[in-house]
Amino acid sequence: MSTFLPLVEKSSEELVEPLLRIGPVVVPYQPHSSDPLPSRTYLLIDPNTPISSEEILSELDAGVEKVIVSPKLAKELLNHVPAQRLALLLDASNFSAVSDTVRNAVTGVILKMPTADIDFITSVARFFASCTVYVLSAAHTPPTTASIRQLRTVGASFVIPSSQLTIGPSSGSQINISDAFTAPITSDRKDGLFPTVVCDETGHSLGLVYSSVNSIKESIVTGKGVYQSRKHGLWRKGETSGATQDVVSIRLDCDSDSLEFKVVQHGAGFCHLERQSCFGAVGGITALENTLLSRLESSPEGSYTSRLFNDPGLLRSKIMEEADELCQAASPEDIAFEAADLFYFALTKCVAAGVSFADIERSLDHKAKKVVRRPGNAKPQWSASVAASSSKPPLSSEPPSANDEIISMRTFDLAAIEAEERLQLLRRPVLKSDEMMAKVRPIVEDVRIRGDAALLELTAKFDKVTLDATVIFPPFSPSSMELDDEVRVAIDKAYHNIHKFHNAQADRSTLVVETTPGVVCSRFARPVARVGLYIPGGTAILPSTALMLGIPAQVAGCKEVVFATPPRPDGSISPEVMYVAHLVGATAIVKAGGAQAIAALAYGTETVPKVDKLFGPGNQWVTAAKMLVQNDTDALVSIDMPAGPSEVLVIADHTANPAFVAADLLSQAEHGVDSQVVLLAVDLPAERLEAIEQEVDKQAKALPRVDIVRQSIAKSIIVKTTTVDEAIEFSNDYAPEHLILHLENASDRVAHIDNAGSVFVGPFTPESCGDYASGTNHTLPTNGYARQFSGVNTQSFQKHITSQEITAAGLKELGPVVATLADCEGLAAHANAVRIRLREMQ
Template sequence: MSALVLPATKLSELKDGLLSGPAAFLGSIFLSVQNVTEAVDLLQRTTSRVSTYLDVTALESIEDITTVLDAGATTVIVNNTQLHQLDPKTLDQDRVALWTTGVTKEEIIESIGDKSVGIFTSNVSDVAFVTAWLKEYGEEHPPVYVSFSNPNEEDAAQVSALGGIPVLPIASLSSEPSSTGSINLAKVLMAGAKSDRPDGLFTTLVVDERGTALGLVYSSEKSVQESLKLGRGVYQSRKRGLWYKGDSSGDTQELVRVSMDCDRDCLLFVVRQKGRGFCHLATSTCFGNYSGLSRLQKTLQSRKASAPEGSYTARLFNDSQLLKAKIMEEASELCEATEKEHIAFEAADLLYFALTKCVAAGVSIEDVERNLDMKALKVKRRPGNAKEQWLPSASEDTKELAIPTPAAIIQKSKEASAAADPSGKITLTRYDASKDDRAVIIEALKRPSQRSTEKIMGIVNPIIKDVQERGDKALLEYTHKFEKATSLTSPVLKAPFPESLMQLPPETIEAIDISFENIRKFHAAQKEERPLVVETMPGVVCTRFSRPIERVGCYVPGGTAVLPSTAMMLGVPAMVAGCEKIVLASPPRADGSVTPEIVYVAHKVGAESIVLAGGAQAIAAMAYGTESVSKVDKILGPGNQFVTAAKMVVSNDTSAAVGIDMPAGPSEVLVIADETAEPAFVAADLLSQAEHGVDSQVVLIAIDLTTEQLEAIETEVDKQANALPRVDIVRGAIDHSVTLIVKSLQEAMELSNVYAPEHLILQIKDAEKAVGLVKNAGSVFIGKWTPESVGDYSAGVNHSLPTYGYARQYSGVNLGSYIKHITASNLTEQGLKEVGPAVMQLAKVEELEAHRRAVSIRLAMMSSK
């Protein structure tokens, strides 16, 4: 509950539907209404700007109360009879409070029953009874509103401090220190505030009307009192005392609302920022400039005021017909878009032109969002049918239905699944290989679409060129821009790494050490014991021997994430191979540091340095080298689409002379399960990859499972997914993930080999025997006791694997990824006599005379001896 004090008022005290004075900054009002017309009229004037709490006990019918709620009342106060008539299935209980005349604990409990609605206690005279009741009620309870028969500051503050919401006559509220008959609003607001600071100041988050954080400051009771008095941002500086924001810079703040968080240890100031911005660096916020819609709005508002005559934006503001045409054009293109990136692109265009129309009319995003909030308060629902002119004609309907493409069938299947389960259960879309056409199955197995190559390359190429030309300076600029690590002065951390950067809990060190040793053992076992020597014919000896790649770059994604596992998977085989120079690259955190786990792994593998950068700029730095970054001969490691694109670009640039491990796409897993599989294990394995990102994909191939067995797995997926902190990401990944029902293991393996998964998990009977059927996979996990997670971390196999179907052509990272093979030939005189004629004949056929003569000269010399 954000409003800690609720000002009670009368219609006659409202001006244009709003309060005046310090109470205006609470963002809430309380009124008793006598009829539905009066209530709706009030709500039409106030709801988009303030939260409205209405005593509707005087209304005669439930229909009238529903109308008031539908008109946007935040909360209605009802009597017991009205409460029993309201339908809890269609009404949010948070929007109802029960008016009670109970003066004893037993009467109040009887009034409440087992309902979860709020409580409104009227004309309280025995405040000690209410405060004792609030203490016993505890912290977690529905809202408790308390109005007093004789309101005073001490009683109101006591109720507020205990989590109650004092309802106080607006005429009694003041921003000045208490005087006879008045109540200091700041005193009551701050009554329950908590501070863990020695100086007693309160953390204060300052946001704009969209909720975007502008900065973090501190407040005191005195500064809050000044803010309420002046209607502007006033805070408590730890050095200068009261800080009237904007007095020296001119960047003042108009106060909109003051409230407190649920724990009462942080104040929230909602303001309208004036001037250049909130930050002393003249940026919109202390966390950088606005982004997204807020940034667009600011730009459009600026353009409206000063767009050059004849510019496109000026034309849009001045030509309403052009703007109308562009909105309709972009809306049409959005309707036609089908791919994820295409939809995002067209939606962005539509938002641009829609917001231009808003700004032209003086409408802000905040106004739009308030209207959205209003719509969310609706109780009565319209059918939601489209207007007739926008509905497809019968001929168009017939035409569309006459072409049942695999993609259309899949969309229909997803819609059917959603209709069958409107609860929003997280579940994979089912297909039956014995019933669905083969083309539908193949279409269902398609990975989520990635951004177009053209767009990605348009971003990546300039970055690579810039780093190639300007070196460290460009690399640092991109790190400052993308990682927000503006304090960073060097793009590289050189070995030996300070102990202070590797301070880790003992259990983390032990986990890394165990994993490190298992990875080392497995990759060390891949070493060739001795060179290959073959005498292909008498006197002709061919050999092959291996040498480590001298300089390798290991890209470890991260930034805010901690990925020591990837550092180990790339660094340990490089160490085992004997690479002379190992360079790690990983995005730094915002403070410019790199996670200690990665530093510790870099130390263990003997890395020369850690490049403190990510994205295309890190790839370019390692490919070409800079003043501080060593040039490498090969770059390995996973990354997003920009990293992958950059790896492809530099590997095709002969001036870079650098190789890469493999192309890559989003993470994925395919689980094959039969009747012996444990549903909880199957679900856990699917979700372990779904949580990577919304563009990840998981596939379940179910071998002859019954409906009950499939539902058991689906129930586990939903239950486990909803318990995950990244449930929204999981939901996005599951949206394009599928279950394929097949009859046999042979059929399952055939589909798996077509898909070529990054991770293949076999939860089937005699799983070891099925490995022989695997043709395409990055890594295989055999049996119920082998989750994919062990491969990601500690078993010893490598987790840097081919994705997006590249398992058909590429291996995962292994010792061979860090080794090059060199061949040698050693011929005796006899050997050249044996093979020479064949060489000369083939050179003659190819008309390469110098090749032929290189042999004939030698043979002639042998003959002349």
């Protein structure tokens, strides 16, 4: 909230620059004026001035920070202009006539009244509880510093005409702008000084100094950094060192007891040690910009950065390459990695052209002020597909925000696309296996060679937790498994159901077949002795995965069951996972995540037991590590299946409940930004499909993980089909991890499903039940591997051994056949092993 709002008149243009250093200015609207308005302008539109909504939107797009309009005009604008850009101009006599609709659509009120009646202003402030109230008095003399302070106590500020402001001494007819600005500032220090944070244009802190009323006045008027030294009086920054400052803005904090100076720092830096900041070296974007500026001035001959500065073609190619790699990235780690590369090359181009990061931020701020938006479609050369887009109403003219932007899927019609485009719809995002293997290999090798030492270092690096030991062995302490009773009961019920279903799958009988008289063949199951179960941490705690992997291992009778899961920030494991580990009889828990955990399980360390088979989902790093170790004969370990991002495919016809369909889509979309969500709409009319899309948007915005959902849904698709058979054919080609059937007579359609990890039949079978407690397993093949792999089941934890027993009579019958075939293959020893026995029987 500004200390006061200056109303700038034509005759006071010399005051504009100092005023803009301390806040926004109010400028009356002048029709047909070509004079550019300063930044941070509140545009005051007189109710009697003819102006259209389109003209107002144009002013806002041009950079006006806020428009101040009559209630009538506000009502016309409220569906087009966000509340933070809209304020009301009211006469004191009619403030209560403002409708709730208009009141809720603005964030500021300028109240025109004869004098500043504090009691009346207090009641207005209560009525407009969510707005900042400004008072424009009809008095011909300016408010005093005392009245400015008093008005601030009720959450209001004065609008002061610039004719009543001056940069000279205050008088009865004019108040010095610095006096008005500093009027509400208070200090709890004995010397009366105000703590002042100094930062650069990008908001990075440069240091802490002190200000006085006199130093603030000089800074406002001169535009230079002037502070108050506690020993030497006024301190004009850079007066002797040359490290001067240009003041961009001066702001009060919320308590009006400290200030922020935003400056452009010149010379060696702010600190007396000739560093940019008193708090030491800066990092991130600012550090990169400083490095690039330094390299631009004196980069070593032949250095890579020098090549980029001197070869625009190379720089252009690298920017395009890194942009493409960022588009392909899926996991949070990869996205951060590729985005950093793109920032480096993009900022190199900016520095080469003399564009600073502050310039970029100013451009971003200017773009954010636009209220009229283009559709935002990609240019033809960048479009991934030219298939028909969904028929949605145009987006609101408000600037997109985390709360307002429509969360929607892309729509395609099978009847309107070619075979090649259909094939594209079946494909998942490209997983760069070779690149991931190259990134993972050093991590795996480090753990294989250095064992626990490497595992501890990598856990500190990637999981951000410093540990003394990585493995917990039973018995697990009761304090590590403390749960709410409701959660414990839910886990126990899920355990019962999952155990019951998986126990029924166990192969405990011996298959015996007499293939020929006297030749008996058998097949029997044995548990995999040592199994490693990876339980992801990441963006969600997954005790359900611990159940889904631990129970079949327990039922199968595995002798060693080793959990691996990322630790929490305090180094502990979530009590839910600990409790499940206790239930399933885990023999060890490794406190580590990612590729390093997979390597520890595959090779073993001084404390981590080596396992024979690895199970569990994970990000690209985990998947790449699993695939790497299973191909290493030193590891002698197998894996359950290749696993990728979570995915769901929903087939819906006219019987589907739009809310149910939307909820099922979102239940997978919230797993991660790379989750895959597909809706096959079977002959749905436009209004029915629109109802589903509206439900997706509404339900998504109510979710705590809406930021994740917003990204995954944007990459997801709706495919319109004509018939159920056509939809099932597409689904079988897609081979989804989860398939949900919102169909008439849905159970009759299951017989036609050839490829899917798990099928959820009918309107009352949400995928969530399979994820947690119905009994089936939720560790399922993704990325189309449902064509070749089953989901995890009890037999995944068993191996099968065959045996045969042949009597003498049986060998007499079978032996000649075997000897003949061995001779055919030229394997004389094989034939001899039979004939030597046959001769013995003669």
